[in-house]
Every structure is written in C-alpha cells, then in structure tokens.
Amino acid sequence: MSYSSVWLPTVAAVLLGGLIGIERQMSGHSAGLRTHMLVSLASAMFVLACSELTSQLPLDLTRVVQGIAAGVGFIGAGTILKADRKHEVFGLTTASTIWLSAAIGTACGLGEYPLAITSVLLTIVVLVGLRPIEERLLNQRKRVQKPGDPTND
Numbered sequence: 001m002s003y004s005s006v007w008l009p010t011v012a013a014v015l016l017g018g019l020i021g022i023e024r025q026m027s028g029h030s031a032g033l034r035t036h037m038l039v040s041l042a043s044a045m046f047v048l049a050c051s052e053l054t055s056q057l058p059l060d061l062t063r064v065v066q067g068i069a070a071g072v073g074f075i076g077a078g079t080i081l082k083a084d085r086k087h088e089v090f091g092l093t094t095a096s097t098i099w100l101s102a103a104i105g106t107a108c109g110l111g112e113y114p115l116a117i118t119s120v121l122l123t124i125v126v127l128v129g130l131r132p133i134e135e136r137l138l139n140q141r142k143r144v145q146k147p148g149d150p151t152n153d
Contacts, residue, residue, distance in 0.1 A: 009111065010044050016104050016108065017105060021101070030079055031079050043105030046067070068106055069102065
C-alpha cells in the first residue's frame with residue numbers, strides 16, 4: 001500500500017465527515033466536527049487496511065463493513081439521552097449522523113466517491129433544509145397539547 005493509494009480516500013473521508021460535523025457543531029450538538037471527522041477517517045482506514053489484506057488472503061470485505069456498522073453504534077449510543085419525562089429522548093439525530101459518517105468513510109475507503117458525496121449533500125439537506133419544517137410541526141404540536149392534560153402522557 002502506497003501513500004498515493006491512501007491519500008485520496010482518507011482525505012475525502014475526513015473532509016466529507018467534517019461537513020456533517022460542521023453542521024452538528026454549529027447546531028450545538030455534543031458530537032461535532034472532530035468526532036464526525038474521526039469516525040469517518042477510522043471507517044475508511046478499516047476498509048483500506050483490510051482491502052490490502054484481501055489482495056493477499058481470501059478475506060471477505062463485507063464482514064469488515066458489517067463490523068464498522070455495528071461497532072460505531074456504540075459511539076452513537078453514547079450520544080442518546082433519555083430525559084426525565086416518559087417520551088423525551090435526545091441525541092437520536094446526532095447518533096444517526098455518527099453512523100452516517102462511518103458509512104461515508106466506508107464508501108471513501110471503497111473508492112465510492114459519488115455515493116459518499118451524494119450522501120453528504122443529502123444529509124445537509126435533511127439536517128438544515130428540514131429544520132424549519134420540523135420546528136413548525138413541533139410548535140404546532142405544543143399549541144394543541146395543554147399542560148396538565150392527561151392525554152399528553
């Protein structure tokens with residue numbers, strides 16, 4: 001494995017993961033720029049390291065991808081918090097973006113740059129573009145529910 005063969009996938013993983021991390025950082029979420037960059041880089045690194053081995057040994061690269069998808073779930077789980085109220089859970093979107101950053105790094109490690117770039121663009125649309133719609137729906141829901149109403153639980 002040469003520097004030239006790892007330069008593009010690792011740099012692409014860091015930059016693309018960073019784009020998602022910037023949005024999370026600017027939104028004030030616990031996992032931000034560096035977390036998303038490192039998760040994406042680590043995923044690319046696992047794929048690149050194992051793809052080098054697959055050329056020497058009969059290894060199945062899909063098992064590496066499965067391991068990344070399962071393993072990064074533990075990092076994402078750490079960002080999910082359950083509040084005192086019955087139905088309040090925070091951090092699901094951040095956990096999802098961490099998982100997505102791992103997928104983007106995996107795609108970069110596999111050389112699937114169109115998939116990685118398209119996924120980042122769609123992620124930014126979902127995170128930024130849909131925020132006003134989500135806020136409008138939440139405000140509408142709050143107006144319908146009245147404090148102390150037993151049907152709110």
